[in-house]
Amino acid sequence: MSMIAAFYSSKSILITGATGFLGKVLMEKLFRTSPDLKIIYILVRPKAGQTLQQRVFQILNSKLFEKVKEICPDVHEKIRPISADLNQHDFGISKEDMEELLSSTNVIFHCAATVRFDDPLRHAVQLNVTATQQLLFMASQMPKLEAFIHLSTAFSNCNLQHIDEVIYPCSVEPKKIIDSMEWLDDAIIDEITPKLIGDRPNTYTYTKALGEIVVQQEGANMNVAIIRPSIVGATWQEPFPGWVDNLNGPSGMIIAAGKGFLRSIKATPLAIADLIPADTVINLTLAAGWYTAVHRPKSTLIYHCTSGNLNPCNWLKMGLHVLETFEKVPFEKAFRRPKANFTTTSFTNHYWNAVSHRAPAVIYDIYLRLTGRKPRVTKLMNRMLRMLSMLEYFVNHSWEWSTHNTEMLMSMLSPEDQRMFNFDVRQLNWLEYIENYVLGVKKYLLKEDMAGIPEARQHLKRLRNIHYLFNVALFLIIWRLLIARWQMARNIWFFISSLHTL
Ligand SMILES: CCCCCCCCCCCCCCCCCCCC(=O)SCCNC(=O)CCNC(=O)[C@H](O)C(C)(C)COP(=O)(O)OP(=O)(O)OC[C@H]1O[C@@H](n2cnc3c(N)ncnc32)[C@H](O)[C@@H]1OP(=O)(O)O
Numbered sequence: 001m002s003m004i005a006a007f008y009s010s011k012s013i014l015i016t017g018a019t020g021f022l023g024k025v026l027m028e029k030l031f032r033t034s035p036d037l038k039i040i041y042i043l044v045r046p047k048a049g050q051t052l053q054q055r056v057f058q059i060l061n062s063k064l065f066e067k068v069k070e071i072c073p074d075v076h077e078k079i080r081p082i083s084a085d086l087n088q089h090d091f092g093i094s095k096e097d098m099e100e101l102l103s104s105t106n107v108i109f110h111c112a113a114t115v116r117f118d119d120p121l122r123h124a125v126q127l128n129v130t131a132t133q134q135l136l137f138m139a140s141q142m143p144k145l146e147a148f149i150h151l152s153t154a155f156s157n158c159n160l161q162h163i164d165e166v167i168y169p170c171s172v173e174p175k176k177i178i179d180s181m182e183w184l185d186d187a188i189i190d191e192i193t194p195k196l197i198g199d200r201p202n203t204y205t206y207t208k209a210l211g212e213i214v215v216q217q218e219g220a221n222m223n224v225a226i227i228r229p230s231i232v233g234a235t236w237q238e239p240f241p242g243w244v245d246n247l248n249g250p251s252g253m254i255i256a257a258g259k260g261f262l263r264s265i266k267a268t269p270l271a272i273a274d275l276i277p278a279d280t281v282i283n284l285t286l287a288a289g290w291y292t293a294v295h296r297p298k299s300t301l302i303y304h305c306t307s308g309n310l311n312p313c314n315w316l317k318m319g320l321h322v323l324e325t326f327e328k329v330p331f332e333k334a335f336r337r338p339k340a341n342f343t344t345t346s347f348t349n350h351y352w353n354a355v356s357h358r359a360p361a362v363i364y365d366i367y368l369r370l371t372g373r374k375p376r377v378t379k380l381m382n383r384m385l386r387m388l389s390m391l392e393y394f395v396n397h398s399w400e401w402s403t404h405n406t407e408m409l410m411s412m413l414s415p416e417d418q419r420m421f422n423f424d425v426r427q428l429n430w431l432e433y434i435e436n437y438v439l440g441v442k443k444y445l446l447k448e449d450m451a452g453i454p455e456a457r458q459h460l461k462r463l464r465n466i467h468y469l470f471n472v473a474l475f476l477i478i479w480r481l482l483i484a485r486w487q488m489a490r491n492i493w494f495f496i497s498s499l500h501t502l
């Protein structure tokens with residue numbers, strides 16, 4: 001019997017961010033491996049015109065939960081959505097709901113966060129720092145609480161090159177930052193943001209670092225652990241390979257490359273691409289929850305959930321795997337054929353952005369205008385370039401994350417748990433993983449049918465012919481222009497023509 005699965009059986013579990021990418025994988029795994037768990041409380045806000053119940057219904061009806069519904073048919077009765085907005089004081093939770101949460105919760109998984117890189121500091125602090133502080137305050141009033149697991153990121157200290165499983169101090173105490181957000185106006189916050197984030201690339205990594213300090217300080221008397229995943233990708237094995245449901249991290253870029261928008265990327269080809277599958281992150285998270293509650297380590301343990309030091313793969317290898325997979329499973333209605341290269345200098349990056357990104361978009365929009373349609377490609381391209389610029393930092397740096405705690409945790413698991421809650425990335429075959437990832441992006445994000453592959457191939461062939469025709473036409477135009485203006489070109493032309501008449 002799995003010790004971890006047994007631990008979660010009959011427990012009341014509180015999850016924040018359960019509607020997010022990792023939150024859903026976490027809930028799924030909990031229900032699948034511990035169908036006897038008592039209840040999962042999820043803090044959810046109404047969104048996009050959907051009530052809480054509609055949001056839960058949508059999650060349970062997704063492909064991700066198909067297996068769960070077989071194993072645990074009463075799953076909908078075991079999820080209790082609680083109306084909560086983490087931006088509000090006390091999360092806007094009703095008195096009755098709060099009482100129930102405080103009196104019953106055994107384990108908390110705090111996954112909610114803003115993961116946007118460009119969020120204004122005020123909003124990022126509110127969600128990633130203040131809300132974490134409030135949740136810890138709630139946790140401190142829970143008599144039955146056994147573990148509090150906080151999801152952070154391996155990039156919270158990305159200003160360092162070697163990162164240990166410890167919490168690093170920030171120049172300004174989180175409490176001071178939280179306080180200052182109360183009285184500083186937006187203009188001043190915008191002005192001081194670059195100074196505060198220092199050599200971190202964005203408000204996300206900075207506020208996640210502050211969040212960790214808050215967890216350490218406010219959670220000192222609780223059983224607390226912090227998980228630091230690197231770049232989370234589609235699922236590796238469970239509940240099935242390739243599941244992904246948002247555009248964050250590499251997923252959006254895989255779409256951009258597969259649809260022929262992304263043709264070049266400024267990256268360090270031999271830098272480590274520290275991807276980690278979502279199910280690996282969740283297995284480690286659940287194992288850490290069990291270990292924290294049962295073994296009660298004296299201090300807050302931090303677990304690096306990374307792949308680079310155990311099973312490294314670089315961006316070049318990853319990029320090539322992605323491109324190779326497009327040959328087998330092309331995406332539908334591509335703008336251009338999927339073909340991309342890495343640039344390593346700003347000059348070549350600007351050049352390829354102009355030639356391979358902006359120029360084709362402008363030309364296509366002219367064509368759309370001429371044919372009476374609304375131009376749209378330049379706008380899309382600009383959006384992609386903006387996203388690319390936000391991700392650039394992460395593909396041009398390498399980090400070393402030590403994984404002593406993670407390896408220690410692995411050694412504490414029974415053979416059954418090592419199999420059931422596998423987070424040993426040494427077993428991951430990158431080729432196979434990336435193939436499934438690209439396939440998952442096609443099926444679950446783009447919702448494209450495999451039956452459409454022959455037509456997608458035909459479309460790519462047409463694009464290839466258009467590309468050849470375009471190049472020949474361009475060559476002839478340039479050549480004619482040269483002949484008209486340049487004697488040497490005329491001489492070469494006559495020489496070549498005379499060869500034909502020989
Ligand atoms: C040579 C061969 C190459 C082959 C390809 C190989 C792929 C390599 C890819 C390399 C990627 C490297 C990734 C590194 C990531 C590091 C992650 C660090 C880990 C973490 O801890 S955090 C989790 C990651 N967080 C993110 O990824 C968030 C990033 N997103 C943002 O911050 C914002 O979305 C962004 C980029 C600032 C854009 O903001 P904005 O302009 O306001 O746009 P919206 O967010 O409102 O979205 C508008 C529109 O675009 C869609 N969208 C959103 N994100 C993406 C995306 N990443 N790619 C594509 N499209 C995206 C969104 O759905 C909206 O669409 P609508 O249709 O609804 O308008």
Ligand SMILES: NC(=O)C1=CN([C@@H]2O[C@H](COP(=O)(O)OP(=O)(O)OC[C@H]3O[C@@H](n4cnc5c(N)ncnc54)[C@H](OP(=O)(O)O)[C@@H]3O)[C@@H](O)[C@H]2O)C=CC1
Nearest residue numbers: 017018019020021022085086087111112113151152153232
């Ligand atoms: N994905 C990745 O690459 C990585 C993620 N992480 C960390 O893992 C955790 C989960 O990330 P991930 O699942 O990818 O993130 P998502 O963006 O997919 O999910 C974020 C979750 O937070 C919830 N949330 C955001 N704002 C509020 C709010 N005001 N009130 C209530 N809920 C809110 C969202 O709810 P709603 O659905 O209503 O928006 C959603 O459920 C985060 O802490 C992140 O920092 C770490 C490393 C990498």
